Amino acid sequence: MNETTRRFGLMGVCVVIPAILVAAWSHAAQTRLKETASEAKDVAIASVSDDSYCTPQLKAIIRRVAGACGLIDGAGGRGCQPMEAKKVAALSGDDFNALFKPLSKRAHIIQFDASKTELDPDAATAIEKAWSDQRGASFFFVVSRASTDGAAALNETLSRDRAKAVLDHLQSKFKDGDLKNQVGLLWLGEQYAQLGDEFCAWSRSRSTACTDVEINRSAFVAWIDCAI
Amino acid sequence: MMRNPDGSLALDGDLDQPESGRETRWPLIVLVVGALLGCIFSAVSTSDFIQHLDRQVHSIHCSFIPGAGKELGESGCKAVMMSPYSSYFRESLWGGMPVSLWALATFAFLLYRGGLLLWRGKPTRPETLFLLAATALPVLMSLVYGYLSVAKVGETCKVCVGIYVSSAMVFMGAVVAHQKNSAPHDFTPLGGKFALWFVEGVLFVAFLSITYVIFTPSPDAKKALAGCGSLVSGDDPNEVMIPLPSGDGEPAIEVLDPLCPACKAFDERLGTSSLRKRLDLKAVLFPLDPACNWMVTEALHPGACAVSEAMLCAAGLSGTKDQKAAHEVLVWAFKNQEKLRDLAAKDDNAIRSKIESTFPKVKGCLGGTQVKSKLTKSLRWAVANAIPVLTPQLFVGNARMCDEDTDLGLEFTLSNMLSKQGKLARSQKKPGAAKP
Numbered sequence: 001m002n003e004t005t006r007r008f009g010l011m012g013v014c015v016v017i018p019a020i021l022v023a024a025w026s027h028a029a030q031t032r033l034k035e036t037a038s039e040a041k042d043v044a045i046a047s048v049s050d051d052s053y054c055t056p057q058l059k060a061i062i063r064r065v066a067g068a069c070g071l072i073d074g075a076g077g078r079g080c081q082p083m084e085a086k087k088v089a090a091l092s093g094d095d096f097n098a099l100f101k102p103l104s105k106r107a108h109i110i111q112f113d114a115s116k117t118e119l120d121p122d123a124a125t126a127i128e129k130a131w132s133d134q135r136g137a138s139f140f141f142v143v144s145r146a147s148t149d150g151a152a153a154l155n156e157t158l159s160r161d162r163a164k165a166v167l168d169h170l171q172s173k174f175k176d177g178d179l180k181n182q183v184g185l186l187w188l189g190e191q192y193a194q195l196g197d198e199f200c201a202w203s204r205s206r207s208t209a210c211t212d213v214e215i216n217r218s219a220f221v222a223w224i225d226c227a228i
Numbered sequence: 229m230m231r232n233p234d235g236s237l238a239l240d241g242d243l244d245q246p247e248s249g250r251e252t253r254w255p256l257i258v259l260v261v262g263a264l265l266g267c268i269f270s271a272v273s274t275s276d277f278i279q280h281l282d283r284q285v286h287s288i289h290c291s292f293i294p295g296a297g298k299e300l301g302e303s304g305c306k307a308v309m310m311s312p313y314s315s316y317f318r319e320s321l322w323g324g325m326p327v328s329l330w331a332l333a334t335f336a337f338l339l340y341r342g343g344l345l346l347w348r349g350k351p352t353r354p355e356t357l358f359l360l361a362a363t364a365l366p367v368l369m370s371l372v373y374g375y376l377s378v379a380k381v382g383e384t385c386k387v388c389v390g391i392y393v394s395s396a397m398v399f400m401g402a403v404v405a406h407q408k409n410s411a412p413h414d415f416t417p418l419g420g421k422f423a424l425w426f427v428e429g430v431l432f433v434a435f436l437s438i439t440y441v442i443f444t445p446s447p448d449a450k451k452a453l454a455g456c457g458s459l460v461s462g463d464d465p466n467e468v469m470i471p472l473p474s475g476d477g478e479p480a481i482e483v484l485d486p487l488c489p490a491c492k493a494f495d496e497r498l499g500t501s502s503l504r505k506r507l508d509l510k511a512v513l514f515p516l517d518p519a520c521n522w523m524v525t526e527a528l529h530p531g532a533c534a535v536s537e538a539m540l541c542a543a544g545l546s547g548t549k550d551q552k553a554a555h556e557v558l559v560w561a562f563k564n565q566e567k568l569r570d571l572a573a574k575d576d577n578a579i580r581s582k583i584e585s586t587f588p589k590v591k592g593c594l595g596g597t598q599v600k601s602k603l604t605k606s607l608r609w610a611v612a613n614a615i616p617v618l619t620p621q622l623f624v625g626n627a628r629m630c631d632e633d634t635d636l637g638l639e640f641t642l643s644n645m646l647s648k649q650g651k652l653a654r655s656q657k658k659p660g661a662a663k664p
Contacts, residue, residue, distance in 0.1 A: 014339050015432050043618060046616070131601065
């Protein structure tokens with residue numbers, strides 16, 4: 001083999017083999033790229049929470065309550081009258097309370113003094129803690145009550161003002177533009193869905209003794225993790 | 229016309245043949261073996277690079293044994309390959325021209341030159357001198373890339389080390405071959421011979437580069453210009469976005485998790501790109517940690533919620549954001565990702581104490597109701613825009629860069645999205661859910 005043949009032969013081998021490899025690898029990548037271009041990718045999309053306790057029945061009731069309170073469909077209003085709440089819920093008081101039982105770890109019961117609507121420091125802290133634990137929930141329900149002590153009309157006013165006290169505190173503390181679309185107030189007075197003393201075991205703003213009278217001088221606050 | 233003793237046409241180094249080439253035989257064998265090893269290592273590296281041009285995730289080789297140690301997941305080899313130093317011309321070619329391809333061409337050329345001298349025997353002094361000069365190039369590049377690997381990327385790549393060792397072998401072979409070459413000194417001008425051999429070397433590089441450009445997968449022009457989906461609204465009514473160091477160009481949003489390794493790598497790639505100056509970049513925090521993020525069920529990055537809170541606290545919860553302070557937290561978190569994740573996995577309070585001791589400014593804010601609420605707003609920004617649950621994501625204007633373009637194709641795609649055609653394509657896109 002003469003020098004020229006040797007030179008160009010060796011040069012050809014040394015340059016052509018890598019070139020063939022590069023072309024083959026690139027072609028394989030191009031083929032795979034075409035094959036995968038049309039494949040749908042299975043990636044979750046960011047969404048609000050929809051917990052397992054959100055049964056269709058619960059969602060239907062939440063939708064009714066939230067709708068009546070102007071929280072959905074851009075109604076922009078807020079506040080449900082006691083009787084209206086009963087009407088939209090279309091449930092007995094016990095069944096209404098049962099709806100909230102799955103929220104035992106999310107809810108806080110804000111307690112008030114008899115005939116008072118002012119929040120004490122612990123109540124304020126509990127409200128802030130509850131609000132900041134929104135996660136993926138869409139609605140923050142404030143369900144306020146009064147004990148059966150005193151006149152029914154006064155208790156209705158008391159429960160309304162207690163709900164309003166919670167809302168006012170949230171507004172002053174968080175200055176959050178989403179409040180009006182997320183907070184639903186239901187003041188029940190003494191007439192509807194009184195809490196039983198089993199709710200004394202829930203997270204309360206006071207660690208003092210709890211009776212079925214004291215537990216109803218309260219506002220029940222919780223984020224509802226249901227997408228409706 | 230001069231002819232060799234066998235009757236063939238005499239070319240460059242064929243004249244003035246020394247009487248014996250035995251003393252250069254072994255050094256040339258070392259050089260050829262080194263060049264062959266260099267070819268194999270650089271071919272493995274090039275193959276790994278090219279397979280990623282299909283925009284998928286692949287296992288890559290990471291071993292001192294050529295072709296062995298193929299592994300999926302994080303490795304020094306992957307970090308180096310995904311770094312901006314692994315290829316050139318990234319803005320004009322998707323992924324760029326891999327530097328390992330040029331290494332392959334160089335070693336192939338050295339294999340050819342060394343093989344030729346070994347086969348023919350009796351190399352002249354100009355031939356071994358040229359070989360010495362030619363082998364200095366991979367040594368020089370190995371020094372440069374070794375430094376970049378350690379100092380800039382912070383990782384070492386075993387396949388790259390194989391290339392460095394091969395470079396040293398060819399250089400040592402060339403040094404000894406030239407030293408031991410007993411051929412008579414050639415006093416004729418070397419310029420012509422050297423130029424011819426140099427041109428041969430350039431042809432090797434050019435031929436492989438052209439082959440690569442011809443066969444490299446072509447990107448989807450539409451996606452390169454307009455991305456994959458767009459935001460429903462890029463507005464920030466709850467002031468959750470944190471400004472990041474950048475220029476004052478096109479508004480862009482980086483959705484990130486401070487303890488996500490891919491986000492760190494992405495931020496580094498973006499940081500080393502000159503295109504970052506053409507963006508007005510803001511971060512939206514999206515920690516993949518169930519402690520605050522209801523959209524994930526597994527703690528992919530434990531502690532990410534605490535670090536995200538720290539960033540929000542450092543930036544300030546309302547009013548003008550303290551970009552510098554927030555970025556300091558992010559840089560620290562990126563630097564200590566593994567340690568912080570491990571710490572948080574054991575005890576969430578421990579990471580919070582660690583953050584507070586490192587950044588006393590966030591004390592009193594971290595873990596508070598205000599910052600928790602702000603972080604929830606950040607996550608709900610993702611919900612409002614229906615973006616995929618993954619990090620990192622980059623939105624240029626309202627257009628989402630396709631996931632497959634966020635690593636090797638980042639600069640090509642970003643350059644396209646920022647071009648006039650890109651702006652036009654993005655403006656014609658209707659707002660909607662960001663597609664993965």
